[in-house]
Amino acid sequence: MVPSNLRVLSPAEACVPHRNQPLTSxxxxxxxxxxxxxxxxxxxxxxxxFAVLGRHRYSGEERVRAFLPDAEEVWLTETGARLExxxxxxxxxxxxxxxxxxxxYRLRWRDRDGGEHEAYDPYCFPPQxxxxxxxxxxxxxxxHAYRIMGAHPLSVDGIAGVRFALWAxxxxxxxxxxxxxxxxxxxxxxxxxxxxxxxxxxIPGLAAQILYKFEIRNRRTxxxxxxxxxxxxxxxxxxxxxxxxxxxxHHDWGDExxxxxxxERDWLHAPMSVYEAHLGSWRRRDDGGFLTYRELAHELVDxxxxxxxxxxxxxxxxxxxxxxxxxxxxxxxxxxxxRHGSPEDFRYFVDRCHRExxxxxxxxxxGHFPKDGYALARFDGSALYEHEDPRRGxxxxxxxxxxxYGRNEVRNFLLSSALYWLEEFHIDGLRVDAVAxxxxxxxxxxxxxxxxxxxGGNENLEAIEFLRQLxxxxxxxxxxxxxxxxxxxxxxxVTRPTWL
Numbered sequence: 328m329v330p331s332n333l334r335v336l337s338p339a340e341a342c343v344p345h346r347n348q349p350l351t352s353x354x355x356x357x358x359x360x361x362x363x364x365x366x367x368x369x370x371x372x373x374x375x376x377f378a379v380l381g382r383h384r385y386s387g388e389e390r391v392r393a394f395l396p397d398a399e400e401v402w403l404t405e406t407g408a409r410l411e412x413x414x415x416x417x418x419x420x421x422x423x424x425x426x427x428x429x430x431x432y433r434l435r436w437r438d439r440d441g442g443e444h445e446a447y448d449p450y451c452f453p454p455q456x457x458x459x460x461x462x463x464x465x466x467x468x469x470x471h472a473y474r475i476m477g478a479h480p481l482s483v484d485g486i487a488g489v490r491f492a493l494w495a496x497x498x499x500x501x502x503x504x505x506x507x508x509x510x511x512x513x514x515x516x517x518x519x520x521x522x523x524x525x526x527x528x529x530i531p532g533l534a535a536q537i538l539y540k541f542e543i544r545n546r547r548t549x550x551x552x553x554x555x556x557x558x559x560x561x562x563x564x565x566x567x568x569x570x571x572x573x574x575x576x577h578h579d580w581g582d583e584x585x586x587x588x589x590x591e592r593d594w595l596h597a598p599m600s601v602y603e604a605h606l607g608s609w610r611r612r613d614d615g616g617f618l619t620y621r622e623l624a625h626e627l628v629d630x631x632x633x634x635x636x637x638x639x640x641x642x643x644x645x646x647x648x649x650x651x652x653x654x655x656x657x658x659x660x661x662x663x664x665x666r667h668g669s670p671e672d673f674r675y676f677v678d679r680c681h682r683e684x685x686x687x688x689x690x691x692x693x694g695h696f697p698k699d700g701y702a703l704a705r706f707d708g709s710a711l712y713e714h715e716d717p718r719r720g721x722x723x724x725x726x727x728x729x730x731x732y733g734r735n736e737v738r739n740f741l742l743s744s745a746l747y748w749l750e751e752f753h754i755d756g757l758r759v760d761a762v763a764x765x766x767x768x769x770x771x772x773x774x775x776x777x778x779x780x781x782x783g784g785n786e787n788l789e790a791i792e793f794l795r796q797l798x799x800x801x802x803x804x805x806x807x808x809x810x811x812x813x814x815x816x817x818x819x820x821v822t823r824p825t826w827l
Contacts, residue, residue, distance in 0.1 A: 361413070361416070364378060364379040365379060365413070365416075365418060367379075368380065368394050368418065368516070369394075369416055369417075369418065371500060371502070371512060371513045371516070371544065372499050372500045372544055372549075373500060373516060374498075374499060374500060374518075374519045375518050375519060376394075376450060376516040376517075376518060377450055377518050379392060380392050380393060380394060380448075380450040381448060381450030381451050382428055382430075382432070382451055384425060385422070387425070388422050388423060388424065388425065389422065389423055389424065389425045389426070389427055389428060390420060390421065390422040391403065391410065391420070391421045391422075391428055391432070391448075392410075392418065392419070392420045392421075393410060393418070393419045393420075393434055393448060393450075394417055394418050394419075394513070394514075395417055395419060395434070395436055395514075396417045396511065396513060396514060397417070397438050397439055398417065398419065398436040398437070398438055398439075399436075399437050399438060399439050400436060400437045401419040401434055401435070401436040402434070402435045402436070403421060403428060403432060403433070403434065403435075404432065404433035404434065404435045404445060405428065405429055405432055405433065406427060406428065408421050408423065408427075409421070410434075430451065430484075431447060431451055431452070431484055431486060432447070432448060432451055433445055433446060433447050433448070434446060434447075434448050446531065446532045447486055447488075447531035447532060449488075449515065449528060449529060449530050449531060452483055452484075452529050452531070454518065454520065454527065455481075455483065455490050455527060455529050456475055456490075456492060456520060456525065456527050457475075460475045461475075461520055461521075461523045461525055464476075464494075464523070464525065464735075464736065464739055465523050465524075465735060465736065466735055467735030467736065467738045467739045467742075468739070469739055469743065470742065470743060470746055470800060470804065471743060471746065471747075472558070472739050472740065472743040473558050473560070473661055473743050473744075473747050475492055476492045476493070476494065476525075476557075476558040477491075477492065477556050477557075477558030477559060477560065477570075477661070478490070478491050478539060478556060478558075478559070478560075478570065478572045478573075479575075480533075480534060480535050480572060480574060480575070481529075483529055483531070486531045487531070487532070487534065488529055488530050488531035488532055488533050489529070489530055489533040489534070489535075489537075489572055490527065490528070490529045491503045491517065491527065491528050491529075491530065491539070491541075492525060492526065492527040492558075493517070493525070493526045493527075493541050493556070493557075494523075494524050494525050494526075494557075494711075494736055495524065495526060495541070495543050495706065495707035495711070496523075496524025496707065496711070497524075497545060497546055497547070497707040497708055497709040497711065498519075498526070498543045498544060498545065498546060498707045498708070499544045499545065499546035499549070500512075500516055500543075500544040501516070501517045501519075501526040501541055501542070501543050501544075502514070502515055502516045502517065502541070502542040503515045503517060503528055503530065503539060503541060503542075504539065504540050504541070504542050504553070505537055505538050505539035505540065505569070506537060506538055507530075507533060507537055507539075510540075512542030512544075512551070515528060515530055516528075524736070533572070534572070535572045535573060535574040536571060536572060536574075537571070537572050538563065538569040538570070538571060539556070539569060539570055539571075539572060540553055540554060540555050540556070540568075540569050540570065540701075541553075541554050541555075541556065542554075543706075543707050543708065545707060545708025545709070546708075547708070547709075548708060550708050552700075552705075552706075552707070552708060553701065554701060554702070554706060555568050555569060555570050555658070555659075555701050555702060556570040557660070557702075557703060557706070557712075557740065558661055558740075559571070559646075559659055559661060559662055560573040560661050560662050560670060561573045561662050561663075561665065561669065561670055562646045562658075562659050562662050562664075562665055563665065564665045564666060565647075565648050565649075565650075565666075566648070568648070568658075568699075568701045568702075570662075573670060576670070576671070576674065576751060577671070578671050578674040578675065578678065580674070580678055580753070581678055581682055582677075582678050582681035582682055582753060585681035585682070585684075586681070586753065588807075589686075589755060589806075589807035589808070590806050590807045591807065592807045594807055594808075594809055595827075598637075599637045599638055599686070600635065600636045600637050600638070601636065601637070601638045601639070601640050601688065602631045602634065602636040602638070602639050602640065603639075603640045603642070604627060604631075604639060604640070604641060604642065605641075605642040605653050605654075606618070606620075606623060606627075606641060606642070606644060606666075606667055607650060607653070607666060607667075608653075609623075609627060610626065610627075617666045617667050618667065619667050619668045619672060620663070620667045620668040620669075620672035620673045620675060620676040621668065621672050621675050621676070623667065623676055624675055624676040624678075624679040624680070625679070627639070628676075628679055628680050628683050628685055629683075631685060632683050632684070632685060636685070637684075637685065637686060638685065638686040638687065638688055638755070638756075639680060639685055639686070639687055639688065640688040640689075640690065640758060641687065641688065641689050641690060642654055642655075642690050643655055643657060643689070643690045643691070643692055643760075644663050644664050644667075644673065644689065645657040645659055645660055645661075645662065645663070645664065645691070645692070646658055646659025646662040646663070646664045646665065647659070647664065647697075648697070648699055648702075649697075652697075654690070654692075655690075655692055655760060656692075656695075656696070656697040656727060657692050657696060657697075658696065658697060658699060658701075658702040658703070660740070660741070660744040661744055661747055663752075670752075673752060674752060674753075677752055677753050677754065678753070681753065686755040686756070687753075687754055687755050688754070688755060688756045688757070688758055688809065688811065689748055689754045689756070689757055689758070690757075690758045690760055691744075691745065691748070691757040691758065691759055691760065692760045692761070693730065693741045693744070693745075693759065693760075693765075693793075693797075694729070694730070694759075694760060694761040694762070694764050694765045695722050695725060695727040695728060695729050695730070695761070695764070696712070696713075696727060696728055696730070697726075697727050697728070698726065698727065698728060703728075704728055710731075711737075712728070712730060712731065712734075712737050712740070713728040713729060713730065713731055714729060714731050716778065718772075718776055718777050718778050719731075719768070719777075719778055722764065722771070723771070723772065723776070724771050729764075731789075732765075732787070732789035732790045732792070732793040733789035738793055738796070741793070741797075742793075742796060742797060742800055745757060745797060745800070745801050746800065746801065746804060746805070749801060749804075749805040749808050750804075750805065754808075755807075755808055755809060756808050756809025756810065756811060757801070757808075757809070757810060757811065758811040758812075758813065759794075759797075759810070759811065759812050759813065759822075760813050761813060762794070762812040762813055762814040762818075762821055763813075763814055763815045763816050763818070765787060765790040765793075765794070766786065766787055766790060766791065766794075766814075766816070766818055766821070767785050767786065767787065767816070768780065768785045768786065768787050769785045794821055795825060797810070798810055798822060798823065798824045798825065799824060799825055802824045803824070810822040
């Protein structure tokens with residue numbers, strides 16, 4: 328719904344500090360004559376735009392209302408009826424006899440440069456996320472949260488588009504932004520789903536491969552943040568940070584024999600020999616560029632097989648901003664790094680490993696995350712994924728933040744990530760990084776720089792419960808997979824399932 332002849336802003340340009348500034352006297356004068364709902368739409372701070380925009384019944388008549396910045400004239404495509412501008416605003420309104428407008432209708436508009444546009448109105452579609460999924464997510468028991476959160480191409484009533492969903496409970500308003508709307512967070516505000524903290528919006532007409540982020544206005548401070556998708560399944564190459572809408576997986580797997588054998592494998596006693604590799608430095612092209620996942624599927628796999636190894640352990644391939652971190656400062660917990668190609672390319676890599684009799688282990692980092700402002704840190708303007716108190720929420724040595732394992736939605740985020748790699752990419756096991764830093768509240772801290780648990784001890788009880796659930800869920804739902812801990816202390820049985 329972006330006018331084709333408008334200049335498209337980059338994510339960096341679209342940090343929109345101007346919408347965190349006081350309203351002009353002209354805007355205040357205009358909005359002062361409107362009701363509260365309309366005023367909040369104009370000021371980009373409405374938590375439920377569906378209450379104002381779209382089709383509604385008022386006093387025996389039907390009304391359609393749209394907010395289209397830069398539009399000069401707007402019509403209903405199906406009837407040809409013109410929407411009238413509310414004076415001094417970018418709000419347009421039509422009213423007439425009930426039943427005049429179909430349930431799913433299109434808007435046609437002419438922008439200020441004469442460009443013509445047409446699209447289904449996002450605000451004529453009902454909520455798309457089932458209440459039960461939201462209930463499970465809030466309880467921390469949704470094992471496949473990635474299927475409801477993030478961006479997903481789908482069809483609603485035969486109309487193709489993309490459904491966006493985000494957890495940001497301390498936001499006053501959230502908007503989807505991208506090339507399709509000039510990175511303007513006013514154009515596609517999302518709806519909040521009750522007290523869940525989850526925001527959603529189905530935008531008809533969008534498709535896979537588009538760039539997007541979320542613009543979040545904090546409820547308490549009014550600060551406007553531009554954030555990438557925590558559940559993004561693909562990202563731009565660094566230093567760019569936008570998420571990319573990804574199509575549903577379509578790789579034609581050929582590892583059925585391997586997966587069947589994995590389910591029946593005596594993983595507690597079977598011998599294994601592991602070759603550890605960082606894909607970014609194992610080998611480079613002559614020009615210094617990265618090998619692709621498909622190139623590595625042949626060069627690396629053939630090399631490892633010739634040496635007699637049974638498994639390849641990959642240093643983190645989860646998306647990360649800094650090459651020098653080797654992937655241990657993750658920002659994309661659901662995305663293979665785009666340095667080597669697409670998620671489908673990574674599936675090809677794993678598939679060929681299995682066809683050649685080689686298992687794939689993944690270094691996975693649920694212990695901490697970086698402070699990069701576009702990612703998880705203070706995600707909705709509050710300490711959402713981390714603890715507020717730095718004595719619990721920050722690794723002093725690493726300059727990173729510590730997950731709040733006691734929060735249901737955070738625990739759900741990480742557990743779903745673990746299952747995602749095992750199920751969607753057929754990964755054979757996870758090597759959990761820096762487990763000692765998760766287990767001990769005083770890990771690498773000076774006296775007085777840590778907070779004890781409720782019993783006065785130094786054990787991180789929430790992290791212990793998280794690891795227990797991680798073992799239960801992964802080994803229970805994906806039998807034969809391995810859970811490996813980088814654990815530098817004497818804590819016993821941190822990878823042992825509770826039923827053994």
